[in-house]
Amino acid sequence: MFSEKELLLVPGPTPIPPFVERAMSRPVINHRGPAYEQLFATLQEKLKKVFQVTGEVFVFPAAGTGALEAMTVNFLSPGDAVLVISIGFFGDRWGEIAERFGVQVTWLKFPWGEAATPEAIREFLKKAKSPYKAVLITMNETSTGVVNPLQEIAPIVKEAGSLLLVDAISGLVAMPLPMDEWKIDAVAAASQKALMTPPGIALVAVREAAWKFVEESRMPRYYWDLRLARSFQSHHQNPYTPPVSLLFGLDAALTAILEEGLDQVFDRHRRLRDLLRNGARHLGLEPLVSDDRFASCSLTALKVPEGVSAAQLIQTLRHQYRIEVAGGQEHLRGKIIRISHMGWVHESDIHLVLAALGQILTKGSSQN
Ligand SMILES: Cc1ncc(COP(=O)(O)O)c(C=O)c1O
Structure with missing residues (x-):
């Protein structure tokens, strides 16, 4: 649909x-x-x-x-x-x-x-x-x-x-x-x-x-x-x-x-990355990349906590919140989710995905 x-x-x-x-x-x-x-x-x-x-x-x-x-x-x-x-x-x-x-x-x-x-x-x-x-x-x-x-x-x-x-x-x-x-x-x-x-x-x-x-x-x-x-x-x-x-x-x-200016566009991407990384950490979601120097400003991969199904998390975001995120590829399938913050993405979008993740994780995946 x-x-x-x-x-x-x-x-x-x-x-x-x-x-x-x-x-x-x-x-x-x-x-x-x-x-x-x-x-x-x-x-x-x-x-x-x-x-x-x-x-x-x-x-x-x-x-x-x-x-x-x-x-x-x-x-x-x-x-x-x-x-x-x-x-x-x-x-x-x-x-x-x-x-x-x-x-x-x-x-x-x-x-x-x-x-x-x-x-x-x-x-x-x-x-x-x-x-x-x-x-x-x-x-x-x-x-x-x-x-x-x-x-x-x-x-x-x-x-x-x-x-x-x-x-x-x-x-x-x-x-x-x-x-x-x-x-x-x-x-x-x-x-x-x-x-x-x-x-x-x-x-x-x-x-x-x-x-x-x-x-x-x-x-x-x-x-x-x-x-x-x-x-x-x-x-x-x-x-x-x-x-x-x-x-x-x-x-x-x-x-x-x-x-907008290239430098301003780069800054905007960096701000969105930082917002997502910090917010995710508050929710207990660790970024795959721990060192900020190598953390992409385009997208962030978050480790899925033990006991939580990545596929379920992605499905719940899709069906309950209408948010599309990606899973991991190859051996990272089931271990991470990937959230993009490139292009036409705003701070409000990052707040929204963080709020949705917070709700899903507190409710527990069994109820979704
Ligand atoms: C770094 C990188 N290289 C290559 C590709 C392949 O691009 P496409 O799927 O448009 O062929 C992608 C797509 O995500 C990418 O992110």
Whole structure:
């Protein structure tokens, strides 16, 4: 059953602001006409500001996973040696994508719930006989709510002479990621997270200095070919039919983000994280990530107390309170719940989910 009133606190898709919905209800326009070119030109400028990059931002109709595949096939060649730093489910996924394309993956895995440590990465890169072509890393691991210290990791990777490719699908806009400043070569993002737009747009941002690697890659590619996309983008067009209505929405969302100011948007996300973490602790719900430095501003994973069923908790939130939260993935299934605070989420929403959790836990799951 669909409900018009539902508090959507899963880590994507996230709630859509009314101004984004209104923008998407505009009539669809010809994607080969001047009105579209104007829309796409301004969208490009806004995207570059949000990614803080002077290169290009590519727009594809796709889920975020498409953006990971796009980075893989455009920057790497079969047989290339890469280091995949994984701290959870989505880090593993990207490494698997690379393996499918014949890339030689060396894994550097950290326990789920922990961040990658710059020291371990430095040691690992030092030991390599020759530099890795690229290091693949997740900015914000959505399965655990851990954010990696990319500001410290980036210079280590660049010193080692590798490309730095980042999955920021659930991190962009919720936390700082100045691409040019940190010399991050390419970044993947998706519309349905902190960008406050429905699912369906995958984004790949490329730093200008990294473009030559796209030209050099020998990987077969068609849909994801950034060279083709770039030739169309030079006249504000796309190689294939773009998701026009979603782009109206994304444009409205980006306008709001830039008007508020990136720093203010980051602060707002941090405040929501702190509110949820502190409130949850008062209820006796421990965050999975104990160290604030690595606690994501996009989402928070809370450990489910002994004797409480995670599935039951999620069901009760859904049916009695109309609040949607996510459970754990893989071995964390049944052990945690994940609550998003990215995008169009307000303090009142966090108070609501905390109040609901408090009521459920005091009543006891048997009565629900
Ligand atoms: C960090 C991260 N990477 C990749 C993905 C995959 O995105 P999608 O489901 O849009 O393909 C997600 C989705 O939650 C994610 O959070």
